[in-house]
Amino acid sequence: MGKVGRVLTVLLLALALPGTRATAGLAAAPGGAHTTARWSGSWEAAPSGTTAARPGAAIRNVVRLSVGGTAVRVRLSNRLGAEPLRLGAVTVALRRAQGPDAVPGSLRAVTFKGARTTTIPAGRDTVSDRVPLSVPDAAALLVTVYTPEDDGRATYHATALQTSYLAPEGAGHADDTSGSSYRTIIKSWYYVSGVDVLGRASGSVVAFGDSLTDGNGSTPDTDRRWPDRLAAGLLDRGLGVLNAGISGNRLLRDGTGPSALSRLDADALDRAGARILVVFEGINDIKGLPAANDPAAYADAYRTLVSRAHARGIRVVGVTLTPFRGYAAYTDGREDVRRRVNAFIRTGGAFDAVADADAAVRDPAEPTRILPSYDPGDHLHFTDAGMAVVARTVGKALGGLTPAGRG
Numbered sequence: 573m574g575k576v577g578r579v580l581t582v583l584l585l586a587l588a589l590p591g592t593r594a595t596a597g598l599a600a601a602p603g604g605a606h607t608t609a610r611w612s613g614s615w616e617a618a619p620s621g622t623t624a625a626r627p628g629a630a631i632r633n634v635v636r637l638s639v640g641g642t643a644v645r646v647r648l649s650n651r652l653g654a655e656p657l658r659l660g661a662v663t664v665a666l667r668r669a670q671g672p673d674a675v676p677g678s679l680r681a682v683t684f685k686g687a688r689t690t691t692i693p694a695g696r697d698t699v700s701d702r703v704p705l706s707v708p709d710a711a712a713l714l715v716t717v718y719t720p721e722d723d724g725r726a727t728y729h730a731t732a733l734q735t736s737y738l739a740p741e742g743a744g745h746a747d748d749t750s751g752s753s754y755r756t757i758i759k760s761w762y763y764v765s766g767v768d769v770l771g772r773a774s775g776s777v778v779a780f781g782d783s784l785t786d787g788n789g790s791t792p793d794t795d796r797r798w799p800d801r802l803a804a805g806l807l808d809r810g811l812g813v814l815n816a817g818i819s820g821n822r823l824l825r826d827g828t829g830p831s832a833l834s835r836l837d838a839d840a841l842d843r844a845g846a847r848i849l850v851v852f853e854g855i856n857d858i859k860g861l862p863a864a865n866d867p868a869a870y871a872d873a874y875r876t877l878v879s880r881a882h883a884r885g886i887r888v889v890g891v892t893l894t895p896f897r898g899y900a901a902y903t904d905g906r907e908d909v910r911r912r913v914n915a916f917i918r919t920g921g922a923f924d925a926v927a928d929a930d931a932a933v934r935d936p937a938e939p940t941r942i943l944p945s946y947d948p949g950d951h952l953h954f955t956d957a958g959m960a961v962v963a964r965t966v967g968k969a970l971g972g973l974t975p976a977g978r979g
Contacts, residue, residue, distance in 0.1 A: 611645070612773035612845030614638050615713075616814035617732070617761045619649050619839075620821075620829045622725035630661075630718040630745040631762045632672050632737040632754050636795050638776075638803035639812040640709040641769025646682050646700040648717065649765040650692040651838065655724035657692045657763075659684075659717060661746040664703055664767075667712035672737040672751025674714055679749050680705050694724075697765065697838065707769060709807050715764045718746040729761040730828075731783070731819040733792045736761065759792075768844045769812070775847035776812035777802070777970070778840040780832065782856050784894065784962075785817025789953030796956040801963030806970075811847070816840055823854045823873050824864050833873060841884050849881045850966055852891035852929065855952075858909050859901035867912040874922050889969050890923035891962075892930035897940040898951030907940055927969035932961050 614637040646664060650657040662682035665674035683701045684690035692698045707713065719726075737754035739745040745753045779785050779799040787797030803813035816839040820828025829835060832853050840849055851874065857864040864870075878888045892914045896902050918926055933954065935943045942951060946958030954962065 609642065609770050610773070610845065611768045611770055612639065612641075612812050613766060613776040613778075613814045613843045614641070614769040614773070614812040615767040616778075616816055616839070616843065617729035617765055618816045618818050618829065618835065619651050619727045619765055620730045620818045621728065622652050623728050623730070623760065625719065625722055625724065625726040626738060626762070627719055627722040628741055630716055630739045631758070632739070632751065633715045633717065633761050633764045634667060634734055634736045635713050635715055635761070635764065635767060636800070637707060637711045637713060637767060637769065637812075638709070639769060639773045639807060639810060640707045640711055641771030641773060642706050643770040644703045644705050644707060644713075645768045645770075646703070646715055646764060647697060647766030647768070648692065648700070648763050649697045649727045650763075651695060651697055652727040653694050653724055655694055657694075657723045658719065658721055659690050659692065660720040661688055661718040662700065663716045663746050664705060665714045665749070666705075666707065667714050672714065672754035674749045674751070676749055678705065679747065681747070699768075702770065710804070713767065715767070716746045717763045719763075726762055728763070729765070729818075731786050731788065732759055732761045733787045733790065733797070734761070735759065735793055766814070766843065772810050773812050773845060774810040775845040776814050776843065777806065777848045777850060778814045778816050778843060778846050779850050779852070780836075780840050781817045781852035781891075782821040783817065783819035784855070784953060785815060785852050786819045787815075787817070787959070788819055789948040789950070790956050790959050794956070796959055798954070798959040798962040798966065801960050802966055805963070805967050812845065814843055814846075820856060821853065822856045822860065824857045824869060827856055827860065833876060836877060836880060841881060841886060846884075846886055848887050848889060848970065849877070850889045850891060850927070851877055851923075854913060855893050855896065855910070858893070858906050858913070859896065859899065865905065865909050867909060867916060870913045871916045871920060871922070874917070874920075878922050887924040889925045889927055889966065890917045891927045891966065892917050894930050895934050895940050895942050896952045897938070902951075925969045927966045929962050929965050932965040933958055
């Protein structure tokens with residue numbers, strides 16, 4: 573058995589670890605499906621900060637699922653808010669074409685313990701009741717949230733790379749199939765932090781990282797982040813992909829959003845059906861201030877992440893940190909830290925598998941730089957082509973699962 577086959581075997585065994593929450597209700601069926609319907613994460617936006625609230629408005633968030641199902645439930649967040657958040661109405665619908673219109677007949681009211689309204693305490697998240705809406709793989713959804721009052725700063729995900737819409741004075745507009753009232757464009761996701769699906773999904777892969785995972789550098793409104801590309805390759809195995817990337821996030825300390833260690837449970841381990849965690853985080857610690865130049869601190873943090881995931885029956889893939897020469901914060905000293913951290917990721921034995929993104933995207937003629945065709949110009953992030961390469965690299969670490977033309 574080759575190395576790829578051994579990695580795939582390890583990860584598939586992880587889906588069948590006895591006595592863990594990760595295996596509840598699983599019964600194998602042909603084609604990667606399962607005979608027992610179960611909840612699994614299909615889309616995520618990790619809370620990254622707060623912004624001014626839009627009291628009295630309806631916000632129509634556009635989100636794209638990975639794996640489909642026979643019903644959905646919506647995750648909403650006031651995790652970073654300082655005041656209780658009242659939700660006056662929430663709806664979900666299939667998106668029609670490219671604007672804010674819903675597919676006729678698909679709009680559903682979202683309830684919470686049977687009620688259309690609910691209040692989320694400060695610092696908390698909530699999950700809706702089951703919503704009877706069948707959604708196909710890669711479905712585009714409209715998750716509309718109406719907040720009637722000014723409840724303080726809104727928890728949001730800043731870097732959506734997706735156009736969403738707002739209707740002022742939106743009390744009645746949450747139930748609109750037509751998007752004609754949604755004339756204001758917004759570029760962030762407000763309140764919504766996840767969508768779970770009920771059905772054939774065999775679990776989900778959580779992509780856990782910073783702006784490289786969040787999608788900076790990729791083309792907006794095209795779903796070309798590397799987790800999106802990975803999701804396309806995993807559909808035939810019935811696995812969803814959750815993007816838990818936050819631009820500016822750090823491994824060792826709070827930055828944009830809580831640190832990786834602080835948010836691990838809420839953004840990864842507690843997500844429905846989480847089976848595999850892909851960790852691609854640490855470059856913001858290397859290039860940021862105050863200096864984080866001790867590779868042992870990174871090693872300790874990675875071991876902690878892995879230990880906590882293993883305790884929940886979740887396997888972990890480590891992704892090597894990619895080059896950044898040419899970026900304003902680059903120094904030779906920081907490059908040395910990156911190389912030493914990567915040596916640990918590759919050979920330290922902490923991870924169940926390693927995806928060598930560094931080797932995949934670096935310029936062979938100058939390995940401290942990203943290959944020009946993968947560099948959007950800032951020498952740190954990735955173009956659409958670079959994102960596709962990272963997705964294929966992670967896919968290989970998961971067992972060579974991405975067939976030709978799917979990456």
